[in-house]
Amino acid sequence: MTCANCARAVERALKKAGAAEALVNFATEEANVMYDDSTVDLQRLISAVKAAGYGAEPSRSKTKGEDENAFTVEKEHRRALILGIVLGLPLVSLSMARDFGLHLGIPYSAFGLICFLLSTPIQFFVAWDYYKGAYFSLRNLSPNMDLLVALGSTVAYVYSTFSFFSGQKGHLYFETSAMILTLIKIGKYLEAKAKIGTSKAVEALVSLRPNKARVLIEGKEVEIQIEGLNPGMLVVVRPGESIPVDGEVLEGEAHVDESMLSGESMPVFKSKAQKVFAGTTNLDGLLKIKALEVGEGTLLSKIISLVKEAQGSRAPIQRLADKVAGLFVPAVVLAALITFFSWLILTSQVEQAIMRLVAVLVIACPCALGLATPTAIVAGTGLGARLGILFKDGEALEKASSIQLVVMDKTGTVTKGRPRVISAIPINNTGRDELLVLSASLEAGSEHPVAKAIIQYAREMGVELIPVQEFRSIRAEGVSGLVHGKRVVIGRPRWLESQGIPLDRALEEIRKNEEKGHTVVMVGTDGSLSGLFIVSDEIRPEAKEVVGALKAMGLKPLMLTGDNEKAAQRVAQEVGIAEVYSRVRADEKGTVINELRKKGFKVAMVGDGINDAPALAQADLGVAMGSGTDVAIQAGHVVLLGGDLRQLPKVFHISRITLRAIKQNLLWAFLYNLLLIPVAAGVLYPVQGLPHIMRELHPIMAAMAMAMSSVTVVLNSLRLSRSAL
Template sequence: MKENTFKIEGMTCSSCAGHVEKATRKLEGVIEANVNLATEKLVVKFDEKKLSAKDIISTVENAGYKATAQEKVDTEKSENLREKEIKELWNRFIISLIFTGPLLIISMGHMVGYSLPSFISLEDSPRTFALVQLLLTTPVMLVGYKFFKVGVRTLLKGSPNMDSLIAIGTSAAYAYGIFAVIKIFQGYPRYAHDLYFESAATILLLITLGKYLESVSKGKTSEAIKKLMGLAPKTARVEVDGKEKVIPLEDVKAGDIVIVKPGDKIPVDGIVIEGSTAIDESMLTGESIPVEKTIDSEVIGASINKNGTIKYRATKVGKDTALAQIIKLVEDAQGSKAPIAKLADIISGYFVPVVIGLAIVSGLGWYFVTKDVEFALTIFISVLVIACPCALGLATPTAIMIGTGKGAEYGVLIKSGEALESAHKVQTVIFDKTGTITEGKPKVTDILVEGMITEEELLTIAASAEKGSEHPLGEAIVKEAEDRKIELKKLDKFVAIPGHGIEVIIDGKDIFLGNKKLMDRNSINLLDLEEKSNVLATEGKTPMFISINNKIAGIIAVADTVKENSKKAIEILHKMGVEVAMITGDNKKTAQAIATQVGIDRVFAEVLPKDKAAEVKRLQEEGRKVAMVGDGINDAPALAQSDVGIAIGSGTDVAIESADIVLMKSDLMDVPTAIKLSRETIKNIKQNLFWAFGYNVLGIPVAMGVLFLFGGPLLSPMIAGGAMSISSVSVITNALRLKGFKPNK
């Protein structure tokens, strides 16, 4: 199976998106096809043995639209085209306004007490009155030719869209106006009262303004991608034959030696081979503190070098860099559909043909009742113009675009619209312990001494003894000594005692370092340290005993320390009404100690890596929506099994690949942020759909004259046109409110 993304040109509403989907889904070999109106993209999953990208492009073109394969889309050119489209719409609006303004004064001035000069007044010069209106309306019709071009083409192909409604409505008004002008010139001046030119021109004017505002707003929804794309530098300084050379970013190859000076942006990903510095990675991780880099440290493209000159070997370039991967993740998410969008899609697919039918039926119905062509035409045009499915089509994708973009801004990468929607239903969050709630790296937490020995002396002996050991607990003791800049002593003897600890000789002293079993085996009296060691164990710490010449000298306790924000993140989840569980392979005592420390509700201890997914499934069988948060390879099955898999960004590639959401900062505070963002986005989508559906449910009957039947007002086609434009703009404006989203603190 292959997945391709295509840029689609020529779509104007959700009906267009539906027609493109329908056409591509009919192709043999297509597994799934989804169009996102806001991003103007088509994502197709297909069997490449039965189908090619060319076949898909050809099918889209036969449906009346233009398709371009995503990899062939020039982003800069695409952005320029958007800017050009916005400018063109503004120019069309200004030209339409120049002609529509005088037209409204001439056609409707007398209704508000404005008296026209006699040579163009309705009573004195009906011919001039009509002819001037025709001359003023024609340029507005011509400048809005795209509505007619697209509308008629899609109508003839049997897949009418919003432009078809506008084209039929305004053409009917314009054509009837020409008919009235002919009648006036034939000696029937009463037809001067039946002119519909101002309706046609005003509808086009208002819809063009609506389209302009929509295009500007849609541009704002994709700002997150623009910001990410703008992070990468345009050039790189590389070393060629011992000399520095500045080359375009796209020419950098894996293996090139890149030189970065203070203040420069890192061009591509790589590994430092010379120098040291601090690098600001906040644009990618959201972490404001610069990260120290020395030889063998990894550097990320688009981060900023703060204070030292470094040389590094490029490892990932082009589309393989971390930045490119993030941009792709965000683009894929913005182009994807949330399940909540399906209802709107189904309705949009039938919407336009139904509206045309309703317009014809209501127009003819009123004509037979009133025998008044003008009245019937008013109803016909109003129904066509007010019933635009744009707002329906934009309700979901615009909110998803802004929601996923906002997430990326805070270092929360949401991979799809489905993940964004699923997260708001989460009732239980399961955290893996090691490396997720805890740092994953044991640290010395307590040093207790017995007798005349000092803490530093005890640590010196223990670290010197463990220097040759590869045990993680021993490594933690050695690191503590290094951090305190303690000079280690030379060993005269080293014996590893499996399951117990080690025996060494330092400066002629016989030293045992290990667990209680080692001390018991050598008949060493622990004195009151035994009780203290039990207290340390209940706190989730591992006590290691040190004896010198068969006398107890002290305890060094080592523990995998809790991450700084773990407790706070869990508190916020509780406030949000979310249950929190922890899963670990550790023994129950250690697991319970960590759980108590951070406020965990449920603990799954002594769980083998292969059984983690089964524990997630067990919770789901209780009827709960479960999110799993993990970082290791052994978390991947559980991440895939959960309703929402959340991977820590510092975790393994396998975990990140299996997850629906990736936390770039590796900060658990971003778990409640992801859930809150999902809740806010879904709330926004529901508001948008409510207004979009509500607008049509209320607007269409009013346009059909239902209120008029009961003595109420009749909807003018001009007001219908304005209302239609406002509906689309209001939906996008509501979605833009998500830009004010702030994470939980």
């Protein structure tokens, strides 16, 4: 593909072949296609793309960190470029010598024949891709850059050939057609090399996959290919080796480098029963791991897939460029024809008119328009991936730049999300052990962090859990069930009151602890109050720094929590948040987000991706605090893979610099074409005092400018990869 029109032609071909949806990325040269495999097969779609004049093959997971297709394209451009240079340099030298009056004793007939013989291989080998692309673009009714290059170079070549063989002895422009093609090929070669650079982030992730794994079979270590792994296998990982599976540590202890997940360089200590992930590196211990997920099921593979999908997606800002690119080539051809006939009428000089026509055709560059957005999206999402920030698509990357309010859930976002019981208080003659047994046994059916804290506390006190019947979990309120024949309810104070359980004897304890910012969990048994747990969740040490960074960026942080107002205010004041929404149930968080949006604000919601999934979906931008969980990856528009709150300001910074690069690229692409096409047409010719190169822009200079315009866009996008955050 040579420009955005090619991408649209492929999309139309896929849809015509039966695809329900097709999205083709010009920068990465990949297509995301949705189709019903009961009515359309993959081979039919591939054939449709080939019939449209483009190559296609199924996307496949690579075990090597290189994009074979990108390197193949770069190699083809290099081969054609070498031929163009080898034949073009003597051709240009000979032509320039004659232009300066140095005939070198070569008669005109020999000179013309040498020029013809040197330029013809360039015209039909170096330019073959352009002729082929031009033919298919016309057949697909989607004229593209190939048509402009083919027309421009062919006009100069055919005119020179006719002039020489007809014996007119006029000026020959073989070197013009040859240098146009060679210079544009230089641009395409540099562009291909630069495109390889934009995919470095995905390559880096792919390269983390080991090719082999060491497994235990009947007590013996056997080395097998990674494709031979299955869930349940026992994998041995020695110091310095990459972990090949997502699994659970059965034996051993080690520090593991998980920077590919979190962007955090500090190793994480792993021991028995802890989870490890494929692509992370065992630094210093021997680990025996039970494989839970292998191959495409691993978190690393899912991250690679999502990053590639994001890089292949379109940002809303690209729509304008796509519309312009669709009309661009026909408009340029029309402008070239108008230029030709205007010069012919005004000067009666056919050669001058042809040179202006060729210059207009050659200088126009739809490539820059087509590359402006996707190359920046690829670079921006790649930068995020290296830092443990996963943007789900180009739209999320763009939306983050316009956010005004950042709503942060308290538990698990502002706090560590690992609550601990600091006190258990029996009431109404309930024994302490009885309170712990009833509460911990019932909470064993819940996944809530507070439930886990109560269970952990009970176990530390030596309590054994007993079976529970009729367990029920009431979202955002609490749990209930039969424990040892007793009806037990556990939850928020107001919920127990709604269940008819009086709290009179605990009101002072509730008030005192809520003022301290603690969470109070009430326990009722058979309609009476049995006791309460005082639970505390430690504030993240980096929370205050993050809130300050958000404010410095012009963003307003807010906090959302189900806690009482006093507890919420204590936490908010400590981290520097002025506005707080307290006593908000999980199912009410989405309503709060919608109310803020109705007031005209662009809202980001930051949560754990589990309890906050509805609110994340309601926000303009949902940021999920994940620790490599599937739930977190599915919940947010953006995922902080390591659960590190310090990455949050970087989300908005990456978005802003990416959008700035897109705007710079689009501005460059539009201004380049708007300003230089008229210059190539000769509008500055009557202006005395200007340099000759501006008054009469030679087609060779036009080709040089065109070649560098798209390279400039790609290099500007590549700067994002080296941005300091």
